[in-house]
Amino acid sequence: MITVYGAPGWGSAISELMLTLAEIPYQFDNVDGFDKPGPQQERLRSINPLCQVPTLQLDDGSVMTETAAIALMILDKRPDLAPPVGTPEREQFWRLLVWLVANVYPTFTYADYPERFAPDAPEQLRERCVAYRKTLYLWLDKQLQAAPWAFGEQLTLLDIYICVLRTWGPRQGWFAQNAPKMSAIADAVCGLPSLRNVLRSNDII
Incomplete structure (x- = not known):
């Protein structure tokens, strides 16, 4: 079974939900606490030297990181979670997936x-x-x-992605007022019964 190393409310929530x-x-x-010196950080560093969450350990023991790469891995098994091949929406899906990671992250x-x-x-x-993020x-x-x-x-x-990003700065009130489409999408994801437990464990609902 895949093991997801993460912390509630962090970027690992995206992988858990996907x-x-x-x-x-x-x-x-x-x-949790991996971003500060201590046993949690050392435990994660032993698997991923960059000490990032999410870090996935796959069935064969290999390690997968980077949420976009994890999304691609998931789409190999569930291609229906992206727009159909050959459509304009498919092209924009790839664009926005990489855009989020390259620009917003x-x-x-x-x-x-910032002190780094x-x-x-x-x-x-x-x-x-x-x-700039706004x-x-x-x-x-x-x-x-x-x-x-x-x-x-x-x-x-x-x-x-959009659902989880809404919980990070600048928070839900800003999105509701300034980015209503993103806010509506996040609300729709939060309403999916199959995701409720993971959403709750990550303080998203």
Whole structure:
């Protein structure tokens, strides 16, 4: 069985929800506190030297990281969780999946740990990252159909990303007012009975 090393409310929530949606069995290993020196960090580092969550240990003992790569792995087993091959929606799915990881994720890295990158001006870096992230979300909201999902009637793994991202800064109130399509998608994902337990364990509902 796949083991997901993660921490409640962190990026591992995306992998947990994607695996649950795809009905792929896994077990969760809580390494909360991994981002600070201590036994949890050392335990995770022994599996993934970069000490990231999510880190997945697969059935054969190999390690998988990076949520986009995990999404691709899941789509090999559940291709129905992306738009059909040959459609314009499929192309945009790939675009937005990579766009989120390449553009939005770094704003959390820099804002959450600014002292690593700008020790003389950590607060300024944090504020600018948060402001820039908001502009990214405003752009993304314009790309979505949200009726009720990002690509219309079909639920895809991109909707899982959007649901979890809404729980991180700038939080739900900002999304409701400024990015209503993302907010509607997140509400729709939160309403899926099959995901309820994972959503609760990650404080998403």
